[in-house]
Amino acid sequence: MTDLTSLTIAEAREGLASKSFTARELTDAHLVAIEAARVLNAYVLETPDRAREMAKAADEKIAKGEGGPLAGIPLGIKDLFATRDIRTTACSKILGNFIPPYESTVTSQLWRDGAVLLGKLNNDEFAMGSSNETSCFGPVTNPWRREGSNTTLVPGGSSGGSASAVAASLCMGATATDTGGSIRQPAAFTATVGIKPTYGRCSRWGIVAFASSLDQAGPIARTTRDAAILMRSMAGHDPKDTTSVDIAVPDYEAAIGKSVKGMKIGIPREYRLDGMPAEIEKLWSEGAQWLKAAGAELVEVSLPHTKYALPAYYIVAPAEASSNLARYDGVRYGLREPGKNVIEMYENTRADGFGDEVRRRVLIGTYVLSAGYYDAYYLRAQKVRTLIKKDFEDCFAKGVSAILTPATPSAAFGIGEKGGADPVEMYLNDIFTVTVNMAGLPGIAVPAGKDMQGLPLGLQLIGRPFDEETLFSLGEVIQQAAGRFTAPKWW
Numbered sequence: 455m456t457d458l459t460s461l462t463i464a465e466a467r468e469g470l471a472s473k474s475f476t477a478r479e480l481t482d483a484h485l486v487a488i489e490a491a492r493v494l495n496a497y498v499l500e501t502p503d504r505a506r507e508m509a510k511a512a513d514e515k516i517a518k519g520e521g522g523p524l525a526g527i528p529l530g531i532k533d534l535f536a537t538r539d540i541r542t543t544a545c546s547k548i549l550g551n552f553i554p555p556y557e558s559t560v561t562s563q564l565w566r567d568g569a570v571l572l573g574k575l576n577n578d579e580f581a582m583g584s585s586n587e588t589s590c591f592g593p594v595t596n597p598w599r600r601e602g603s604n605t606t607l608v609p610g611g612s613s614g615g616s617a618s619a620v621a622a623s624l625c626m627g628a629t630a631t632d633t634g635g636s637i638r639q640p641a642a643f644t645a646t647v648g649i650k651p652t653y654g655r656c657s658r659w660g661i662v663a664f665a666s667s668l669d670q671a672g673p674i675a676r677t678t679r680d681a682a683i684l685m686r687s688m689a690g691h692d693p694k695d696t697t698s699v700d701i702a703v704p705d706y707e708a709a710i711g712k713s714v715k716g717m718k719i720g721i722p723r724e725y726r727l728d729g730m731p732a733e734i735e736k737l738w739s740e741g742a743q744w745l746k747a748a749g750a751e752l753v754e755v756s757l758p759h760t761k762y763a764l765p766a767y768y769i770v771a772p773a774e775a776s777s778n779l780a781r782y783d784g785v786r787y788g789l790r791e792p793g794k795n796v797i798e799m800y801e802n803t804r805a806d807g808f809g810d811e812v813r814r815r816v817l818i819g820t821y822v823l824s825a826g827y828y829d830a831y832y833l834r835a836q837k838v839r840t841l842i843k844k845d846f847e848d849c850f851a852k853g854v855s856a857i858l859t860p861a862t863p864s865a866a867f868g869i870g871e872k873g874g875a876d877p878v879e880m881y882l883n884d885i886f887t888v889t890v891n892m893a894g895l896p897g898i899a900v901p902a903g904k905d906m907q908g909l910p911l912g913l914q915l916i917g918r919p920f921d922e923e924t925l926f927s928l929g930e931v932i933q934q935a936a937g938r939f940t941a942p943k944w945w
């Protein structure tokens with residue numbers, strides 16, 4: 455029998471339906487793989503007992519012909535999603551051993567459809583980061599390495615555990631979240647597919663909040679089809695999240711393999727950065743040619759406010775974060791560090807519970823929201839945000855179906871290599887992805903090639919609001935042309 459962990463979700467679904475193997479066998483194969491890959495530090499909590507129980511329940515349902523669309527499919531869950539009775543920490547010391555008495559809407563929909571929980575996945579603390587180095591559980595290792603080198607590389611962030619686990623076959627798919635690029639950038643660094651849906655597509659209820667007007671959940675998977683399968687279960691209206699939108703969830707999988715003939719694909723000139731590696735330029739034109747060969751028409755477009763997106767994001771996101779993180783005060787959740795009065799207790803708890811990057815964001819956020827600076831920073835950033843959104847709207851109004859860009863300005867880098875002296879060096883990773891969150895649009899990252907050192911590179915497609923289907927159709931064209939990439943196993 456082939457190694458069950460190497461199957462795609464679509465293949466596993468077939469195998470389970472035809473009784474080639476059971477959900478229990480599929481889960482067990484993953485549990486063995488997880489144990490053998492602890493060096494990657496992708497999981498912060500393994501839940502083998504729960505996994506076996508859920509797999510058994512899935513087998514019983516499948517036997518009765520009642521298996522849901524994800525019956526028996528083992529998944530990893532980013533530790534930002536609340537899981538009932540299972541420790542959820544956002545990879546922050548301040549949440550300590552927080553055990554939620556509730557389940558996030560997105561994960562409850564996955565369980566409703568029969569999926570199996572393998573464990574909780576590592577991420578940057580409160581999802582703040584681009585390399586998964588800010589987690590209180592330590593960094594995650596990318597299964598990919600430079601050819602002929604043992605240097606440990608980051609998997610990207612903040613959903614680094616999700617990307618690494620999917621790339622190393624430690625789960626068939628994973629949940630992730632994206633506030634400024636945290637699904638798409640790690641997907642690009644690990645040769646996986648990641649989609650950030652339109653803001654409002656997935657419920658944010660039960661997901662630890664970072665920047666509420668930007669946060670969205672989405673899947674990371676090994677193929678565009680698998681991402682489409684997971685998206686269908688994750689998406690949908692939820693009265694518990696007032697920003698979730700009541701629009702019917704389409705069968706995303708039906709978009710896989712659909713013709714893209716006649717679609718207009720925008721190539722934004724502002725994404726052509728000075729000093730961008732030639733390999734990324736090359737990949738970008740190659741991707742454009744693949745879409746053209748599939749019948750799409752390429753048009754140059756302009757998104758003039760692109761250069762303001764990153765600075766504006768680093769005002770809006772910390773501002774919202776400073777407000778969201780006010781709740782971690784030593785009273786309601788997890789950690790409490792005593793003090794001689796309540797104020798000192800707050801201070802001690804927050805000083806000890808938050809890591810450096812989170813503290814930096816809280817400080818920036820508090821500053822830009824403070825009286826006297828609010829208009830100069832926060833209000834202005836919001837105006838810039840409107841202009842960024844309008845750039846995209848103007849482009850779509852001209853009949854553009856989607857926009858093609860590189861997903862990241864570089865391939866994966868080494869652990870400890872970036873951002874030590876200057877945090878902006880790390881922030882620049884999100885240069886191609888934050889615009890999409892600022893505009894609330896859907897964006898998908900698809901593996902498209904490798905750099906000279908053998909590391910994966912991804913392309914991004916940005917779509918119209920609630921038109922994830924077009925992204926799946928175009929993403930599939932790229933995947934078909936580029937082929938699939940698997941990290942050589944060394945662990």
Ligand code: GLN
Binds near residue numbers: 581584612631632634
């Ligand atoms: N890297 C970005 C940040 O640090 C985005 C993170 C995210 O999308 N969660 O804010």
